[in-house]
Amino acid sequence: MTGRGDGANRRTALRLGLLGAAGALAAPAVVRADTPVIWRMATAWPADAPGLGTAAASIAQTIGVLSGGRLKVEVHPAGVLGPAMQVFDLVSSGAAELGHGSPYYWQARDPAFNFFTGVPFGLTATEHAGWLAVGGGQALWEKAYEPFGVVPFYAGNSGVQAAGWFRREIRTPDDLRGLVIRISGLGGEVMKRLGATPVLLGSTELYAALDSGTIDAAEWIGPWNDLDLRLARVAPFYYMPSFHEIGAALELIVGRKALDGLPDDLRQVIATATQAGAAATTAAFAGGNILAFDRLARENVRVARFPEGVVTALAEASAAVLADLAKASPMATEVHDAFIAFRAQASAYAAASEGPALAWREAAIRR
Amino acid sequence: MTGRGDGANRRTALRLGLLGAAGALAAPAVVRADTPVIWRMATAWPADAPGLGTAAASIAQTIGVLSGGRLKVEVHPAGVLGPAMQVFDLVSSGAAELGHGSPYYWQARDPAFNFFTGVPFGLTATEHAGWLAVGGGQALWEKAYEPFGVVPFYAGNSGVQAAGWFRREIRTPDDLRGLVIRISGLGGEVMKRLGATPVLLGSTELYAALDSGTIDAAEWIGPWNDLDLRLARVAPFYYMPSFHEIGAALELIVGRKALDGLPDDLRQVIATATQAGAAATTAAFAGGNILAFDRLARENVRVARFPEGVVTALAEASAAVLADLAKASPMATEVHDAFIAFRAQASAYAAASEGPALAWREAAIRR
Known part of the structure; x- marks a missing residue:
């Protein structure tokens, strides 16, 4: 009990940056060791994926520099130590000391994990970070990962994602029926309930699949990451924003024993x-999307928005998916209830602050 | 020329976290020195100001721990090394190696500095970080501070601020005429053009000034920081959001020679x-404001919003203030043009992403 409590307190202190210099000076043997510790980081991304593989590499490099070379991190792209979707298991088993990914990839371990990436009609990047920092989210995240011997650290957010590239226009909820769409996570579950068929494909497979008509639509991330895929030629309608990932969080996970x-x-x-990587990554996505959206307009991509009737259908199906998720495991119940309560508070605040502030600015600029 | 170029490259590398372990290992004499370097950090805040003084202390502590005690930072609240508004000068002159504040406080040195805090109808916290990271903002910021021997680092953002506490309702632009209002920076300039009288008071002076009618209104920060001031008793209308600080950035500044x-x-x-402090601070404000806004609703504070006619008048006056600011110095011209171009791109993107995403969520929750 004491030991466990101390561990929790130490983790909290670590997270809040409260460990004093005494902690550092208490380990002189390690400070002066000439043989560096070498850790493996398994990642869910190709090494050069912007904001993903590059973010993992940046964190690894910073760890190397700040440790004065005492802790060296070897970054392994998806597929090297194991498949992308097994990063969590690799860290849990000790086959890798570190992992970089997104919590919903491992939701098979516990459906509660979904909430730490984001859910349909969920939290924005800033709100999610606020939930983790002072709204109780971080403690729940640590609790959810604890049975697996894994400790989570927030590593940034993609921001508001796009709904993706569609070969044809979506006018009513009926247009979603029969649609074969590349979409991941809970968004796929929602699409399924509206009669669509969600499939998972990697980014490099999307062009051919859309071109051949194997799939009718594909969501990836947002303008920054999507534009280079050149999908406008084969799927001319670019729908924004997404309903299912208005903020999707990234994580660094560490094996408890290793830590x-x-x-x-x-x-x-x-x-x-x-x-620090979280700040850099969120900023890179935010700025990258803004600049890419401007490029997209200049390249005459047809930006579209789901009409109200479609959004209503998506919202109803999302509520049903969340209600089921809330019953999926004891941990999912606990996190669902906490997340939903915070989301209501965040939404009320946004409706009084960010929402009108953005609308006022847009009107002021257009004048 | 070479020296200056190298310095710029090193700064850019530093900012991007690209300095390799080689850099660390190249300075063994300092790494093993037993006498720590002690630096002074001048701050613009009381030590216990939430998200401000506390953020400065947290960065200082992290520096101490990560340096293994080689670099110790003594944090001085406003007034100790010099007045709050002189933090920049203290760092510029070398009287302090570090400073923690907000760029608009030193806009007397160059009006261009205003853009690095934020301007009326400007950028949100996330957009501002994106502008600095990939939109060219950081390079301009460094250029603006260079003549003063000061190097700026982004240290987080307050998020969307509130317009403040008003003793009476604001229905038309005419209600602003003659209003004595505590408001800082460019927002004050805008208010002046609409016939109000902006004054500057510290947070501890607001209650008495509003109670006695010395001032008619006062903006401070947002719900998280404002609620504890208990101003609802003496100024029952709490206006949100602000028009002038929809994101206000914080900074850590370092003397060039010291760095x-x-x-x-x-x-x-x-x-x-x-x-890392930037991420923690922005998250603390975001989460803190959400939780405080909920408390505010339960305490029956009357939350109000400026009507459209008032916002239009504020937008017109803001445009005039910015047009004048653009002519205030060569640096202000350069930064103004870059900022305005990025703001247009950010606003267009927000109108297609964050704006509808927030509206959809709010509708989904209310269903």
């Missing part, structure tokens, strides 16, 4: 490098 | 600690 074996100052190095 | 005297790894420590 506990480090001196306090190197634990702080990992926490700080990841938190 | 150049550090080995590369300690420069990386400062950059990473500040970037």
